[in-house]
Amino acid sequence: MKFQILRFDPDVDQKPYFKEYDIALEPSDRMLLDALIRIKSIDDTLALRRSCREGVCGSDAMNINGKNGLACITKVSELKEPVVLKPLPGLPIIRDLIVDMTQFFQQYHSITPFVINNEPAPEKERLQSPQERLELDGLYECILCACCSTSCPSFWWNPDKFVGPAGLLAAYRFIADTRDHATNERLDNLEDPYRLFRCHTIMNCVDVCPKGLNPSLAIGKIKEMMLKRAV
Amino acid sequence: MASASSLPVRKFDAVVVGAGGSGLRAALQLSSAGLKVAVLSKVFPTRSHTVAAQGGVGASLGNMGEDNWHWHMYDTVKGSDWLGDQDAIEFMCKAAPEAVIELEHFGMPFDRNDNGTIYQRPFGGHSQNFGEKPVQRSCCAADRTGHAMLHTLYQRNVFANTQFFVEWMALDLIRDAAGDVVGVTALEMETGDVMIFHAKATLFATGGAGRIYASSTNAFINTGDGLGMAARAGIPLEDMEFWQFHPTGVAGAGVLITEGVRGEGGILLNRDGERFMERYAPTMKDLASRDVVSRAMATEIKEGRGAGPNRDYILLKLDHLGPDVINKRLPGIREIALKFGNVDCTKEPIPVVPTCHYQMGGIPTNYLAEVVVPKDGNPSVIVPGFYAAGECGCASIHGANRLGTNSLTDLLVMGKSAGDSMIKFIRENNTHKPLPADAGAISLARIAALDATTGGESVHAVGDAMRQTMQAHCGVFRFPDMLEEGVTKIKEVAERAKQLEIKDKSKVFNTARIEALELQNLIEVAVATMVSAEARKETRGAHDRADFHNRPGYVNGRDDQNWLKHTLWYKDGNKLDYKPVNLTPLTVESFAPKARTY
Amino acid sequence: MVNKQPVGAHYGWKDWMIQRVTAVIMVAFSVLILGFFLVYGRVEFGDWKQLFQNQLVRILALLFFLSVYYHAWIGVRDVLMDYIKPLAVRLSLQVAVCLFLIVCSIWTVSILWGN
Numbered sequence: 001m002k003f004q005i006l007r008f009d010p011d012v013d014q015k016p017y018f019k020e021y022d023i024a025l026e027p028s029d030r031m032l033l034d035a036l037i038r039i040k041s042i043d044d045t046l047a048l049r050r051s052c053r054e055g056v057c058g059s060d061a062m063n064i065n066g067k068n069g070l071a072c073i074t075k076v077s078e079l080k081e082p083v084v085l086k087p088l089p090g091l092p093i094i095r096d097l098i099v100d101m102t103q104f105f106q107q108y109h110s111i112t113p114f115v116i117n118n119e120p121a122p123e124k125e126r127l128q129s130p131q132e133r134l135e136l137d138g139l140y141e142c143i144l145c146a147c148c149s150t151s152c153p154s155f156w157w158n159p160d161k162f163v164g165p166a167g168l169l170a171a172y173r174f175i176a177d178t179r180d181h182a183t184n185e186r187l188d189n190l191e192d193p194y195r196l197f198r199c200h201t202i203m204n205c206v207d208v209c210p211k212g213l214n215p216s217l218a219i220g221k222i223k224e225m226m227l228k229r230a231v
Numbered sequence: 232m233a234s235a236s237s238l239p240v241r242k243f244d245a246v247v248v249g250a251g252g253s254g255l256r257a258a259l260q261l262s263s264a265g266l267k268v269a270v271l272s273k274v275f276p277t278r279s280h281t282v283a284a285q286g287g288v289g290a291s292l293g294n295m296g297e298d299n300w301h302w303h304m305y306d307t308v309k310g311s312d313w314l315g316d317q318d319a320i321e322f323m324c325k326a327a328p329e330a331v332i333e334l335e336h337f338g339m340p341f342d343r344n345d346n347g348t349i350y351q352r353p354f355g356g357h358s359q360n361f362g363e364k365p366v367q368r369s370c371c372a373a374d375r376t377g378h379a380m381l382h383t384l385y386q387r388n389v390f391a392n393t394q395f396f397v398e399w400m401a402l403d404l405i406r407d408a409a410g411d412v413v414g415v416t417a418l419e420m421e422t423g424d425v426m427i428f429h430a431k432a433t434l435f436a437t438g439g440a441g442r443i444y445a446s447s448t449n450a451f452i453n454t455g456d457g458l459g460m461a462a463r464a465g466i467p468l469e470d471m472e473f474w475q476f477h478p479t480g481v482a483g484a485g486v487l488i489t490e491g492v493r494g495e496g497g498i499l500l501n502r503d504g505e506r507f508m509e510r511y512a513p514t515m516k517d518l519a520s521r522d523v524v525s526r527a528m529a530t531e532i533k534e535g536r537g538a539g540p541n542r543d544y545i546l547l548k549l550d551h552l553g554p555d556v557i558n559k560r561l562p563g564i565r566e567i568a569l570k571f572g573n574v575d576c577t578k579e580p581i582p583v584v585p586t587c588h589y590q591m592g593g594i595p596t597n598y599l600a601e602v603v604v605p606k607d608g609n610p611s612v613i614v615p616g617f618y619a620a621g622e623c624g625c626a627s628i629h630g631a632n633r634l635g636t637n638s639l640t641d642l643l644v645m646g647k648s649a650g651d652s653m654i655k656f657i658r659e660n661n662t663h664k665p666l667p668a669d670a671g672a673i674s675l676a677r678i679a680a681l682d683a684t685t686g687g688e689s690v691h692a693v694g695d696a697m698r699q700t701m702q703a704h705c706g707v708f709r710f711p712d713m714l715e716e717g718v719t720k721i722k723e724v725a726e727r728a729k730q731l732e733i734k735d736k737s738k739v740f741n742t743a744r745i746e747a748l749e750l751q752n753l754i755e756v757a758v759a760t761m762v763s764a765e766a767r768k769e770t771r772g773a774h775d776r777a778d779f780h781n782r783p784g785y786v787n788g789r790d791d792q793n794w795l796k797h798t799l800w801y802k803d804g805n806k807l808d809y810k811p812v813n814l815t816p817l818t819v820e821s822f823a824p825k826a827r828t829y
Numbered sequence: 830m831v832n833k834q835p836v837g838a839h840y841g842w843k844d845w846m847i848q849r850v851t852a853v854i855m856v857a858f859s860v861l862i863l864g865f866f867l868v869y870g871r872v873e874f875g876d877w878k879q880l881f882q883n884q885l886v887r888i889l890a891l892l893f894f895l896s897v898y899y900h901a902w903i904g905v906r907d908v909l910m911d912y913i914k915p916l917a918v919r920l921s922l923q924v925a926v927c928l929f930l931i932v933c934s935i936w937t938v939s940i941l942w943g944n
């Protein structure tokens with residue numbers, strides 16, 4: 001199978017270049033990650049992140065034939081040859097398929113990603129009805145892979161100021177939690193021309209999320225809450 | 232390359248190696264106490280393998296029916312095939328409800344009952360009233376409990392301002408002349424720089440080493456680094472022959488299908504469509520303890536009743552639960568079955584096989600997570616400044632076989648316990664012990680050797696040889712001749728691992744180098760496993776020796792007279808030592824060994 | 830300058846809302862004019878002039894143009910925020926755009942009511 005992989009090692013290379021691989025896959029190499037590991041067994045200089053190999057850790061997000069996704073849950077049989085692999089767009093490349101995720105995590109951290117509740121904790125669990133808990137579905141499952149934010153044009157232009165779909169999804173995860181009491185502060189934190197409102201509903205994020213989440217919907221709900229608060 | 236004495240040094244009150252569930256829980260305790268703590272992780276914290284845990288965390292909340300910690304304790308002791316230390320087991324089971332409630336207060340998105348309490352599902356080996364009937368004890372967030380828990384703990388650490396060193400790989404433990412632990416050396420992956428983390432107290436929470444087997448539910452990063460580092464520093468490894476084979480890994484892929492599937496009502500079928508677990512475990516059936524189910528499945532396959540063209544797998548049927556239950560309680564499983572098993576589990580059964588899953592052994596500790604080693608006739612002398620928790624530690628709560636959901640409980644309880652012990656130790660010993668002059672020398676030598684070696688073997692080839700050897704010689708069923716041969720073979724592989732050659736010489740994010748360093752840790756674990764397994768002449772829990780099945784005088788193949796003891800393996804000369812099992816709980820009466828039926 | 834990212838300019842929400850509202854006004858007025866064309870078929874200059882004798886139509890038209898300008902202002906400002914990073918350059922450009930739009934507004938008024 002033929003691959004074109006963007007390679008860059010700042011130690012030796014002036015600028016990134018494509019390297020071609022043509023390798024024979026084994027029948028057990030079903031996912032793109034298996035194929036990459038096969039390549040790595042031949043050329044150990046290829047650098048990529050990976051861990052769980054089942055789509056739950058968010059390590060191996062990359063740009064696969066032009067679309068962001070996780071290598072470990074992308075079937076090779078469904079890919080067009082040559083398979084063109086690039087690091088996630090919009091973030092600085094550290095090496096080969098590894099990008100610097102600092103800005104991505106900074107945005108995540110900027111939305112105070114923890115439940116805030118200053119009431120004294122009860123002896124037992126804080127109660128929550130199944131319906132209230134249902135509100136968190138589609139939000140808490142995010143694996144912070146950055147597929148969405150790095151496919152969002154608004155994030156490309158302003159990674160330092162626009163929170164991005166992943167961060168906003170997380171923001172809404174806490175707003176939607178009945179146990180969190182900081183909704184107003186959270187809305188204040190996003191009430192800014194960049195942080196939330198740079199989302200122009202381009203929907204790339206929804207299209208690429210490997211967990212089938214819908215950041216755009218969450219963003220819409222935050223805007224709705226702002227409306228509710230304002231009128 | 233810098234010389235050892237010129238390595239940069241950073242000082243912290245506490246260093247935590249590992250940001251999985253146990254590391255994060257400990258870090259939270261330490262940060263909240265206002266200590267200066269550094270948490271090192273090979274990957275961004277939420278990418279640690281705890282994220283993959285599916286089924287739930289065990290605690291006797293009693294939300295679904297009557298339950299109490301004493302029953303939980305009994306199940307755990309029995310599950311451990313009496314090899315678990317009963318003080319540690321009592322400690323964990325008693326602390327579990329509080330630990331889970333705390334997690335809920337941190338924001339964990341648990342599933343809920345109509346009355347607003349945490350939903351609990353049945354799980355293998357958990358019972359009411361000392362084995363009478365199954366109980367619902369597993370607190371869960373759909374089938375993403377580990378994910379929800381790891382993210383919640385990370386979020387809480389963000390709240391507590393914990394300092395993380397992400398993509399830093401610890402290389403070696405630093406011990407001074409007295410044997411006290413004073414920190415670790417670590418490699419910053421992005422730059423290739425090595426630094427010394429000088430600490431008053433050091434915790435290993437590096438997780439499991441399931442990657443010693445060819446077929447494993449574990450992530451690539453589960454390479455037993457903590458065990459390798461400890462072994463190289465002269466610390467023995469405890470009970471390494473005990474590896475849990477999870478009954479339901481997706482055939483061919485190894486990806487896990489949670490026991491929660493059977494908790495929700497899924498059943499195992501052989502090629503004849505027979506629910507064979509009824510024969511092996513009349514009471515608990517498909518929810519018997521994991522070693523029992525895996526053994527039954529392996530027996531079915533061995534006796535030609537496996538499904539599929541090669542009769543080499545078992546069918547996990549859950550379509551009768553209906554799409555609603557599956558989508559609500561097991562959405563992740565549906566995804567995995569579709570992606571890795573190529574089946575829609577709302578319509579067809581999933582092909583599964585027993586797959587290496589969890590390491591019961593590890594770095595020997597007591598229930599306070601303090602590392603203990605034999606010294607001058609005392610089997611458990613504390614190594615000052617050194618702690619271990621989570622899957623890499625061996626308290627020993629899980630003995631010869633862990634119950635499902637008890638690992639996540641272990642992470643919470645032992646992680647917190649480690650944090651508390653370290654706080655106490657740091658308050659009492661509030662100065663840094665000096666670093667030995669040659670601190671870091673071993674690490675630098677290891678890296679230099681990798682850079683210099685030419686004409687050696689590739690990490691891939693040697694790794695493969697190790698995984699195949701372990702799989703073939705030390706699997707679900709173990710045979711005396713295969714084990715003996717295995718010991719010779721794995722030692723050969725270990726020799727080959729001394730001559731690894733990497734082509735990548737870059738300083739920047741050199742993953743080839745990292746994989747080589749990981750293999751050096753894995754191989755220690757593999758040797759420890761094979762040597763310990765060969766030596767233990769009985770069947771106990773997950774250590775199933777075919778030559779002891781149905782042997783007269785042996786209860787379930789167990790030899791309590793001679794083998795109710797923990798193994799200790801030393802790297803130096805592959806020496807084995809043993810220490811007694813603690814059968815005395817903290818407050819309640821001991822559970823004496825007896826036959827194990829489910 | 831310190832490398833901090835202050836947040837909470839507190840006009841994000843308002844601007845976003847105004848952008849929607851102005852968009853609605855623009856569409857509404859366009860529909861109205863389109864309707865006028867459809868009803869009257871061929872429109873002569875006279876009809877046109879007569880229509881704009883009506884005060885209400887004048888006000889609506891003014892509303893329309895102001896909406897266009899404000900809408901444009903937010904859009905252009907966003908573009909400038911994205912592409913022009915030096916503060917001084919961006920500020921001058923923004924002032925220029927702002928002045929231009931104000932001039933446009935005045936001009937619009939004078940056209941509508943100036944006969």
Ligand SMILES: Cc1cc2nc3c(=O)[nH]c(=O)nc-3n(C[C@H](O)[C@H](O)[C@H](O)COP(=O)(O)OP(=O)(O)OC[C@H]3O[C@@H](n4cnc5c(N)ncnc54)[C@H](O)[C@@H]3O)c2cc1C
Binds near residue numbers: 280287588
């Ligand atoms: C698929 C799967 C499902 C499971 N489901 C359940 C379940 O439902 N219930 C249950 O109770 N248990 C379950 N388990 C078991 C449980 O998840 C693990 O035992 C547990 O998560 C281990 O946690 P830990 O904190 O010890 O380590 P991990 O979560 O594995 O974390 C290890 C950490 O150490 C770091 N690390 C390792 N080496 C180094 C180094 N050299 N330098 C720096 N950092 C290092 C890693 O980066 C990582 O942060 C499951 C396991 C698997 C594989």
Ligand code: SF4
Binds near residue numbers: 165202204216219
């Ligand atoms: S919908 Fe918003 S967040 Fe998603 S890609 Fe588009 S602009 Fe970005």
Ligand code: SF4
Binds near residue numbers: 141147
């Ligand atoms: S929302 Fe989806 S794509 Fe974005 S980070 Fe989370 S899991 Fe990845």
Ligand code: FES
Binds near residue numbers: 055
């Ligand atoms: S390796 Fe974990 S998401 Fe792909």
